[in-house]
Amino acid sequence: MRLVPDAYYKNVFEINYDNLVKKEYKYIFFDVDNTLLTYDSKNVDEKIIKLFKNIKEKGLEPIIISNSRKNRIGIILNTLDIKGYTFSKKPLKFVYKNIINKYDKNKCIFIGDQLMTDVLGAKRNKLKVILVDRINDNEPFGTKIWRFFERKILKKYDNKKIFIVKKYYDNL
Numbered sequence: 001m002r003l004v005p006d007a008y009y010k011n012v013f014e015i016n017y018d019n020l021v022k023k024e025y026k027y028i029f030f031d032v033d034n035t036l037l038t039y040d041s042k043n044v045d046e047k048i049i050k051l052f053k054n055i056k057e058k059g060l061e062p063i064i065i066s067n068s069r070k071n072r073i074g075i076i077l078n079t080l081d082i083k084g085y086t087f088s089k090k091p092l093k094f095v096y097k098n099i100i101n102k103y104d105k106n107k108c109i110f111i112g113d114q115l116m117t118d119v120l121g122a123k124r125n126k127l128k129v130i131l132v133d134r135i136n137d138n139e140p141f142g143t144k145i146w147r148f149f150e151r152k153i154l155k156k157y158d159n160k161k162i163f164i165v166k167k168y169y170d171n172l
């Protein structure tokens with residue numbers, strides 16, 4: 001299975017949300033760590049609050065999915081006034097299945113910063129996925145292991161010109 005995302009952006013602010021509306025997506029699932037916030041940030045910054053307000057005004061429903069601790073996610077969900085799911089096994093198929101079954105699959109899209117969890121998890125379930133560059137390199141040990149495998153795949157993809165880091169695109 002190729003771990004090539006359907007779109008690739010520098011960050012969540014650059015994503016063309018109007019195009020998501022146009023393509024009739026409705027439920028926008030966001031990873032948290034290094035996608036919306038750094039691993040160590042406890043608060044949601046103004047820029048993210050503004051972005052989510054904007055997304056909601058477009059008629060999209062942003063939803064959080066994260067491996068992060070429950071209390072941290074609780075703060076984020078409260079601040080942004082949105083729904084969310086926490087679990088610790090993101091690339092696994094059943095995890096996605098349980099969540100997606102609550103929604104119209106064709107109207108769901110996933111946004112995250114990791115090939116090995118966010119993109120793999122979505123692809124396994126035949127869901128559309130947008131990759132963004134991680135916010136910074138400050139990541140916990142478990143994530144660093146995923147990154148090790150990610151680098152190997154990225155190198156292979158780069159050689160074959162399948163996917164090139166920093167070459168942003170949107171094939172949605």
Ligand SMILES: [Mg+2]
Binds near residue numbers: 031034112
């Ligand atoms: Mg992440």
